[in-house]
Amino acid sequence: MSSSPVDQAADLAVQLGRLRLPNPVLVASGTFGYAREMEAFVDLARLGGIVPKTVTLEPRQGNAPWRTVETAAGMLNAIGLDNDGLDAFIEHHLPYLRGLGAPIIVSVAGRTHDEFVAMCRRLGECEGAAAVELNISCPNVSHGVDFGVDPAMCERVVADCRAACSLPIIAKLTPNVTSIAVMARAAEAGGADALAVINTVLGMSVNWRKRRPMLANTVGGLSGPAIKPIALRCVWQAAQAVKTPIIGIGGIATIDDVMEFLVAGASAVQLGTVNFYRPGASMEVLDALPGALAELGAADVEQVIGAMSIRAANVCPPPRQGEGLGEGV
Numbered sequence: 001m002s003s004s005p006v007d008q009a010a011d012l013a014v015q016l017g018r019l020r021l022p023n024p025v026l027v028a029s030g031t032f033g034y035a036r037e038m039e040a041f042v043d044l045a046r047l048g049g050i051v052p053k054t055v056t057l058e059p060r061q062g063n064a065p066w067r068t069v070e071t072a073a074g075m076l077n078a079i080g081l082d083n084d085g086l087d088a089f090i091e092h093h094l095p096y097l098r099g100l101g102a103p104i105i106v107s108v109a110g111r112t113h114d115e116f117v118a119m120c121r122r123l124g125e126c127e128g129a130a131a132v133e134l135n136i137s138c139p140n141v142s143h144g145v146d147f148g149v150d151p152a153m154c155e156r157v158v159a160d161c162r163a164a165c166s167l168p169i170i171a172k173l174t175p176n177v178t179s180i181a182v183m184a185r186a187a188e189a190g191g192a193d194a195l196a197v198i199n200t201v202l203g204m205s206v207n208w209r210k211r212r213p214m215l216a217n218t219v220g221g222l223s224g225p226a227i228k229p230i231a232l233r234c235v236w237q238a239a240q241a242v243k244t245p246i247i248g249i250g251g252i253a254t255i256d257d258v259m260e261f262l263v264a265g266a267s268a269v270q271l272g273t274v275n276f277y278r279p280g281a282s283m284e285v286l287d288a289l290p291g292a293l294a295e296l297g298a299a300d301v302e303q304v305i306g307a308m309s310i311r312a313a314n315v316c317p318p319p320r321q322g323e324g325l326g327e328g329v
Contacts, residue, residue, distance in 0.1 A: 010290045011300035014048070014267050016245040017193025019131045019168035021103055021268060023048040024301050025258070025286050028249055028272035029107035029133065029172075030054060030079065034093045035100060041279035045101030046286060048268060052089075052097060054107040054135045057115045059085035063140065064216040069205045074224030074251075075273055076205055078140040078217035081109055086119055090126055098128030105170065109135040116147070116157050117164045124165025132167050134158065137174030137199035139221050148174040148199075151186035158190025170247065172196035173238070175227075180234045181241035188242040196247045196270065198234045201227050224273040225251040232264050239265025239306055253281055255288035262301065263308040 012023035026049035032038055034052045044050065062082025069076045083089070086108075097104045106129045110116035116134060123129050136147035136154060147153045154171065162169045171187035173180060175198040187195055200221025205214040213219075231250025238246055248266030252258060253274040261269050274281040289301075298304045 010293045021048040024268035026270045028270035031272040031275040047102040049103040051105045054109050055089045069214045074226035076220040078215045078220035080140050094128045103130035105131045105133050107133040107135050117160045120161040121164040133170040139202045154186040155190040158192050162191045168193035170194045174199045176202050181237050184238040184242045188244045194245045198231050235266050236264045255285045258285050259292050262304050265306040
C-alpha cells in the first residue's frame with residue numbers, strides 16, 4: 001500500500017507509561033481476530049497497536065450458540081473467550097504477529113489470580129509482545145469480572161502481574177460497576193501503565209414470540225455505537241480520578257469519535273465493533289487524524305488529551321440586582 005498523509009504530518013506518537021506507540025489508533029481484542037483475517041483490508045503496520053483475541057491459559061470452547069446478536073446501534077456477544085490456549089498462541093500466532101510492524105498487546109484472561117500472573121510471566125519470556133492487557137472485565141464467563149469489580153483484587157492482580165514480567169501492563173476495566181473511578185484508582189495503585197476503558201456493557205436480547213433469550217448464555221456484552229456515551233463518561237470520570245494514561249474503547253468508528261475520546265481524557269483509542277461492518281475504519285481515522293489535530297491548532301496528540309473544558313450547561317445566571325423576572329428586555 002502507498003504512503004498516506006499520516007506519515008508526513010503531525011507527531012502522532014503517544015506514551016502510555018512504559019509503552020510508546022507510534023499513534024493512538026489501536027484495534028480492540030475480540031474484533032480483529034489474530035490480524036491475519038484483516039490483512040486484506042488494513043495496512044497492519046500503520047496501526048498504533050494490535051490487540052489480538054483474548055488468550056486463556058488452557059484452551060476454551062466458549063459458550064454455546066447463539067453467541068452474537070445484532071441490536072439497535074450495536075451488537076451483543078457472549079463468545080465466552082473461545083481460544084486455543086496460551087501455548088498455541090505463542091507457537092502459532094505470536095510469530096506472525098511480531099512480524100507485522102505494529103506493537104502487539106496481548107490480551108489475557110485468567111480464572112484465578114495465579115493464572116493471570118503465570119500468563120504474564122510466560123509472555124515476558126517471549127519475543128514479540130509489546131505489552132499485556134489484563135482482561136479483568138469479561139462479562140461472558142464465570143468469574144470473568146471478579147477482578148474488575150473488587151478494588152482489592154484488582155490492585156493485587158495488577159501489582160503481581162507487573163512484578164512477574166517486564167512488559168507494560170494495561171488493565172481493561174468494566175463499566176458494570178458503581179464507580180469506574182474506584183476501579184481506576186485500584187489499577188493505578190497496582191502499577192498499571194495504562195487503563196483500557198471500557199469493556200462491554202452487560203445486556204440481553206429477547207425473542208418474545210418464543211419467550212426465551214436470543215443468546216444461549218442469556219446475557220452478553222453490548223458493544224458498538226450504542227455504548228459510546230457510556231464509554232465517554234467512564235473515560236472522563238477515570239481521567240479525573242487518576243494520572244495513569246487511558247485507552248478509550250466503546251463505539252468508536254469515526255475521526256469525530258476519536259477526537260471526542262481524546263479531549264475527554266483518553267491518550268489512545270481502540271476501534272472494536274466497527275471492524276466487523278467497516279473493516280477499513282482504522283485507516284480512515286488515521287488518515288483524518290492530522291487534519292483534526294490541525295483544526296485544534298495542535299502539533300501533536302499530547303496537546304489535545306484531556307483538553308475538554310467543563311461548564312454548567314443550560315443553567316441561567318441569577319438575575320442582577322434590580323432586575324425582575326417579569327421585566328422585559
